[in-house]
Amino acid sequence: MSNDVADRVKKIVVEHLGVEESKVVNSASFIDDLGADSLDTVELVMAFEEEFGCEIPDDAAEKIVTVQNAVDFISENV
Amino acid sequence: MFDLSGKTALVTGASGGIGHAIAAALHAQGATVGLSGTRVEALEKVAADLGGERVFVLPANLSETDAPADLIKRSEEAMGQVDILVNNAGLTRDNLAMRLKDEDWDMVLAVNLTASFRLAKACMRGMMKRRWGRIIGITSVVGTTGNAGQTNYAASKAGLIGMSKSLAQEIASRGITVNCVAPGFIQTAMTDVLADEQKAKLLSTIPCDRLGSPEDIAASVAYLASNEAAYVTGQTLHVNGGMAMI
Numbered sequence: 001m002s003n004d005v006a007d008r009v010k011k012i013v014v015e016h017l018g019v020e021e022s023k024v025v026n027s028a029s030f031i032d033d034l035g036a037d038s039l040d041t042v043e044l045v046m047a048f049e050e051e052f053g054c055e056i057p058d059d060a061a062e063k064i065v066t067v068q069n070a071v072d073f074i075s076e077n078v
Numbered sequence: 079m080f081d082l083s084g085k086t087a088l089v090t091g092a093s094g095g096i097g098h099a100i101a102a103a104l105h106a107q108g109a110t111v112g113l114s115g116t117r118v119e120a121l122e123k124v125a126a127d128l129g130g131e132r133v134f135v136l137p138a139n140l141s142e143t144d145a146p147a148d149l150i151k152r153s154e155e156a157m158g159q160v161d162i163l164v165n166n167a168g169l170t171r172d173n174l175a176m177r178l179k180d181e182d183w184d185m186v187l188a189v190n191l192t193a194s195f196r197l198a199k200a201c202m203r204g205m206m207k208r209r210w211g212r213i214i215g216i217t218s219v220v221g222t223t224g225n226a227g228q229t230n231y232a233a234s235k236a237g238l239i240g241m242s243k244s245l246a247q248e249i250a251s252r253g254i255t256v257n258c259v260a261p262g263f264i265q266t267a268m269t270d271v272l273a274d275e276q277k278a279k280l281l282s283t284i285p286c287d288r289l290g291s292p293e294d295i296a297a298s299v300a301y302l303a304s305n306e307a308a309y310v311t312g313q314t315l316h317v318n319g320g321m322a323m324i
Contacts, residue, residue, distance in 0.1 A: 039248060039252070046206070
C-alpha cells in the first residue's frame, strides 16, 4: 500500500515540478531540493487531494514539506 | 477582439447600474454570466434584459461570513466553473469620521473588501488548475484620492487595490491576472442622490465635462477580462473622465 502511495506521490511531483525521477527521493524537500516555490507546494497539495480523493487541511498541508511527509500523511489519512 | 466565448463570469452587485452594464458587456462578448446580488427580483430583470440565455441568477448576501464560499460553489454548480470574477458589489455608509459608527465602518469593509478577498480565494483553485483566470475589482477614484465623508468607503477601495496587487504577484505565473477598474463619478443610483449644485461643482472638475456611464466602466472590464489583456496584471485602470490623472 505505502509503496503504491509513494509511487503515485512521486509521479505527481515529477509531472508537476518537471524534475528528474531520480531526484524525487523520499527525503527530498519540495522547495530546498526540487526547486518548488511556495505556490508550487500549494498546487502539489491540490494534486494530492485529487489523486487520492481526500481533503488535506491547511494546517496539515503546511507540514508537508518533503516527499516522505506527503506519503506519510496520505498513508495515514486515506 | 475581446472575445469571451466559452468563458464564465461571476459579477457581484449585478443589479446595480455598473454591475448590470458589466454583466451585459461580458455577455455580449460571449461569456456565460452569473448575476449575484441581494435583490432577487432586480437580478431576474437583469437576466431577462440579457435574453435569459447563458445567464444565471445567484443571489447572495455578501455581508455574511460564509456567503462568498457558498456563492462560488453555487456558481461552479450552475456554470461549471468561474473563469472571470468581477468583485463589483459595494455599498456606502457615508459620514464624517467624527460621526461614523463602528458598525458602518465594519459593514463597508466587510462587503467591499473582505467579501472580495473571500470570493477571490474561493475561485482561485479552479483558475490555478486551468491556468487561466481573471479577477477584477471595481474600486473607486476615492480609493486613491480620498474623499471627505468616506473614510470607510475609501479605505475599502484602497484596500481592494492593495489586495489585488498582492494577489497579482502571487498567481501571475499561473495565467491569472488581478486588476482593478476605478470609476470616477458615474451616473447611477449612487450618484443620482447628489443635489444639482453638487453635480455642477463636480462637473467643473471633470475634463470630459460629463458623468461617466456604466458602459464606460463595463468596456474596461471586458478588456481586462479578455485574452488580449493577459500581460496586464496588478494594475488599476482609472476611468474618470480625467478628473484625477494618476
